[in-house]
Amino acid sequence: MTVGVDDFKKAMQLWASGVTVVTTHSEKFGIQGMTVTAFSSVSINPPQILVCLNESADTGTGIKQSQHFAVNILNSTQQDVSNQFAGGSSQQQRFENTPWTAGITGAPILNNSLMSLECKVIEEVRAGTHWIIIGEVQDCVCREGEPLLYYRGNYQQLMSQP
Numbered sequence: 001m002t003v004g005v006d007d008f009k010k011a012m013q014l015w016a017s018g019v020t021v022v023t024t025h026s027e028k029f030g031i032q033g034m035t036v037t038a039f040s041s042v043s044i045n046p047p048q049i050l051v052c053l054n055e056s057a058d059t060g061t062g063i064k065q066s067q068h069f070a071v072n073i074l075n076s077t078q079q080d081v082s083n084q085f086a087g088g089s090s091q092q093q094r095f096e097n098t099p100w101t102a103g104i105t106g107a108p109i110l111n112n113s114l115m116s117l118e119c120k121v122i123e124e125v126r127a128g129t130h131w132i133i134i135g136e137v138q139d140c141v142c143r144e145g146e147p148l149l150y151y152r153g154n155y156q157q158l159m160s161q162p
Helices: 005-011 059-065 080-087 090-094
Strands: 021-025 030-036 039-044 047-053 068-073 100-102 108-110 116-126 130-142 149-151 155-157
Touching: 021 047, 021 059, 021 080, 021 108, 030 059, 030 080, 030 090, 047 059, 047 068, 047 116, 059 068, 059 116, 068 108, 068 130, 068 155, 080 090, 108 116, 116 149
Parallel strands: none
Antiparallel strands: 021 030, 021 068, 039 047, 047 130, 068 116, 100 108, 116 130, 149 155
């Protein structure tokens, strides 16, 4: 017997995670992006990461077409960016008030994010309602700041040490 959906959601809310915006650019769909908390490193040599995207996400369709994406880790002041890319608005609206530049793969790099990783897709694995997309890191940009965190359905920030 498996755990029920509600129990699983409740359990997963106890996992604190960073907040990212995954972006891509494809010939067919243009620029696209979405908020994602399911992100992890996979390998250091070669440098690889993974993101998990719902099968219905249009950004995932763009990634499959372009075979490139960027993971932008949001800083503690970017809660509005997370909300903007979480849905409810068009792809055009998501990028209108968020400064970005095209990275080496063409994927949008959010200018004010804490860190950005540009990747080429090396594997896609279907898992339930999601795709696990594994990417090999092609470029990395790091900036100063603190991360935006998500825990128990709310945004959180790191506490400063005295």
